[in-house]
Amino acid sequence: MSSFRRSFLRTLLPFALLTAGAAYALASWNWCGRWEERTPEVLSQVRGEGPLKAGAAKVALSPPFPVVVAGYAPPRSEASQAELPLHARALVLEAGGARVGVVSLELLFVTPEITARVRERAAQAGVKEVLVVATHTHSSFGGYDARWVAELSGTGRYQEASVNAVVAGASEALEKAAASMADVTMEVGGAADAGLVYSRSGGDVPDGQLTRVVLRGAAGPVAEVLVFAAHATLIPRQRTLVDPDYPGRLSMLREETGQGVSLFVQGSAGNASVAFSEGQGPERALGFARKLSTLADTAAGVPEAAPVRLAFARVQTALPRPDSSRLVPAFTRAAGDNFLCASSPRETEVDALTLGPLELLSIPGEPTVGAGRALADLSGATHVLGLANGYVGYLDTAEQVRAGQGESRRQYFGPTLLERLGAAARVASGAVGFSPGK
Template sequence: MAFLRRVPWRSLIPLMLLTVGAAYSLASWNWCGVWAERAPVVVSQVRDEGPLRAGAAKVALVPPFPVVVAGYSPPRPEASQADPPLHARAVVLEVGGTRVGLVSLELLSVTQELVARVRARAATAGLKDVLVVATHTHSSLGGYDSRLVAQLVGTGRYRQESVDAIAAAAVESLAQATAALTDVTLEVGQAREPGFVYSRSGGAAPDGTLTRAVLRGQAGPVAELLVFAAHPTMVPRQRAYVDPDYPGRLSSLREADGSGVTLLLQGTVGNASVSFSKGQGLERVSAFAQALAALAGKAPLAPVEGPVRLSLARVEAAMPRPDASRLVPSLTRAAGDNLLCGSAQRVAEVGALALGPLEWVAVPGEPTVGAGAELLRRTGATGVLGLADGYVGYVETAELVKDRRGESMRQYFGPALLERLVVAAELAAGTAGFTR
């Protein structure tokens, strides 16, 4: 330090420039390597038809307190308790000799690591396959995603204890649901309230459709599946509690009303935000959950007669090379690509789930309404499930990505992303026996 004080600062300028230039060159080097392109491949398929049985369970998801509250960029509050509590909810479906599990976790997202752990444990309980989804709650616990970009922008520092707690709750919910299997009938319906949602970034607007599927046993509803699309970002950002936002409150309200274990599944949530003005703060969250619960109760139900078809196919697709061109200044584009490449999934799974007349494509990210429309058009599906079996970020239409509009300003990949997922979804839908 004494030496530096004796050196005229102007003489250090070339050294500083050289250091900055070297750092820039190093960061701009192509560290991504080659991202191989290949056709999608089927990795799992189960399919049967006959009488339907189902079991459901709700298990507390207890974080390893204290935990960071996930959902936003820093600074993030640290929570020492949950209010209301978090849960893992599971439904196990059985037709013939085929058992399929569906787990909904009150989290921001799910990771490939977490999904693999849940499936491995579920297989020992006789389940042929499992679909793991997140409610996309922006006020739940973090620390479960080891990828650097995820830690920086949403989930906070990785902690193995968080992964363990989440996996334990998911596995226990599947075990309890399997133990509760009973004969059920299937009823489906829809309701719509366009005033509940709006598009936060342009593009195709959400229409507020809520799809409802009821699995009814002799003693009453065993479970209820609700598909809706709106970002759970209603809880104040700096609240130092983990909180399930409106999905957890909605499920609890429906369960208290006798609807069985209720799973809220996000649809084309990419550009869908809540439009609801009654109340402030947490009162607004509860009021919206009550309004959505009432909408679900108004959905007219039609029974599904005869044998029920159950199928689930999963397809692995190679992801395109990450593209940070819309996320960072042009001079740091290469460095941005390198950062994304170290955290982005090179492969992703797309699923196709058929339950009676319901045919859902499951996507590992946040598809916008426009992206969802393309998935429906190309696969013949009746709906799209987001935040399923991993997370590749936002999924916008190629046109809007090229124009740098819509949710493309948050998308980690270039305009080829949607087409990669659509082609995989077409294969999954065909394998699952979609009826288009």
Template sequence: MLSLRKVPWRSLIPLMLLTAGAAYALASWNWCGVWTERAPVLLSQVRGEGSLRAGAAKVALAPPFPVVVAGYSPPRPEAEQADPPVYARAVVLEAGGTRVGLVSLELLSVTSELVARVREQAAAAGLKDVLVMATHTHSSIGGYDRRLVAQLVGIGRYRQESVDAIANAAVAALTQAAGSLTDATLEVGAVREQGLVYTRSGGTPPDGVLTRAVLRGQAGPVAELLVFAAHPAMVPRKRASLDPDYPGRLSALRESEGSGVTLTLQGSAGNASVAFSQGQGLERVAGFARALAELAGKASLSPVGGPVRLSLARVEVAMPRPDASRLVPSLTRAAGDNLLCESAQRVAEVGALALGPLELVTVPGEPTMAAGQELVRRTGATGVLGLTDGYVGYVDTPGMVKEGRGESKRQYFGPTLLERLTVAAELAAGTAGFTR
């Protein structure tokens, strides 16, 4: 009978070092390839002017419980219910033969896959031009993003059932909104309260501006759009249920006050955090929603008379190569780039929406206040809608990226990201007829 000779562990060290070196070399190989730069491409455009019609609806999401709660790195809780419910809210606008749909989802983000599916199904129902937006809630349904980095960082394990539930609610809300179109008037205003928000990472502080657009029918308000910049990360992380955070509570509160279906949308929220400190836990969340509801009531609204302009342009932009230099130690830079490349999309979508005097640039990520100001300056927009039609992460200014400051520590791409998006936004704004 043969006996096995015991091998001293020290003799395995060369093999271990060789294996580790081979793994490091393999991970450091340039798997990204070349990311070609090209000019932005116009995907679609619609423009009209005339009497305004509007319809709105909201549909509760029906998550496939139990579901992972998205918003933070592991460990993540699983939820058995939603309390309060999480919704898809939609507004459909029509003027001069042009029809545009807006749908807001109480999610952390939206993916290009989800956007494409919503648009495809909405088009089958007769609605071709749609913007899909996330409220950026850090306590809602997860599992809807295929990308590995997204699953690891915040969304949780991918489940087709989650995508189905989200898309079905979004399309149902859009379809119901389109079916309820009625003659409407438009009123627009804004109000500022800087004490409610602060910058969490330096750079230009958030401006605390809440923009409000009201669509009124003959029987009363049809819908309301509220644009504000502040991270909805107020709900305690250890929760046994999904929660829409302050955007959902604000929408529900305004709706209970007779404002019609209310879409709470994110502006340049990249470095904006909530400064409200009254109460603890969910009491604080509800308090902040009430404070914003009161602020909305203070906005001085101006009626938009005569024919109303409605236009939407969408532009495809080639993304720069991912850059992990600020995210990982220098020795693992190449491996970090490869990981990002596996999950990063090579193209993204930027848009421009004009509704009367409102001229909004849409960005598929989280622009900081300074990045948003640059977009506004270059396009002549009145504001920015973040987290729209996809997600490419944070967007900070080139200077902050080169210095490794601000939100650039979380940005997946290098210093050219904002310029790429801005050039595409200029094309979209010009096509949509921004007045500058």
């Protein structure tokens, strides 16, 4: 090396170190500030009791191809078509003057933006209260979340066309469901097969419970709702086709056998994975869907006596300050917190829905089995649903978070997240009259 080059490098080195130090200091500055803590607030609620009416519809989603395949960190594939059509499925319920809509979307998750726009459109069709859930399909399309952390970790570059496609499909399904209301009876049944699922990260073990709700009209089933908990990750990464995975195939199988519109809803699936290895890719997803369909056939219920109670409440709660301590090395903790703060909402929504004997608590994220049980104990819910009306990431128990174990290694917030959501759950469950200890 020439003396000139050595001299130049010696001169440059202090500037490089100074620049790196300044960048580190800037990234480590506390840009998050103080996050306010406040009492959960009831945003809206409806209650009714009487004869039950229901309408249901499904509408194919129209992704803006070519579109990124969501579900995993980079590198991600880009899809120009679908293996099977993706759908929005909607159910509208009415009893005693109260009307509530439920939309199941074959997406990785939903956002507050999507939820707000769907509710705005639904209100024009006379459905003012709507629960929007995702099937948590890791092979659907992305581009609908503008937050940096979401773009990086799961959904890819934001594009308005993706949001428009989701809102259009969900809104059309709700409008068609609201236009097809008919008198129905309701049957609730359940069946379990613990061999279908396992815990991928320790903690409480999923029980393989499937709950089936049948809404039956004079001519046959109008709709059914299937609640089950397991990640929809049977379609391999790096495929250039979007795909609804096992939830979409399950719904299609049920609809082909005359069960009406079949809505799939995730339960506490944060640490629940599918224990089924027969076949590969789409074949494996179809095989598991057939297993679940057979299980659903055994989940027969008896008609609920009229009148049926229907109630829904939306509660807003403040979120704790993000905590990246389990996600990044210790020396980058401050920078990690800043990154999460820039992408995290300061408040979120927890909802409660009562439908006859069902008392459903919905969470905007991925509660683990343990977190779901804790929330059920706090609220009296019969079921805790995930991936609803927004997304704040994983939710594990405070013990798991403090130990840095389980799904807390992917959680964006510290141990107080469960406490905040639990407080909101108590308010929501009280607003709709959950039965404590049920």
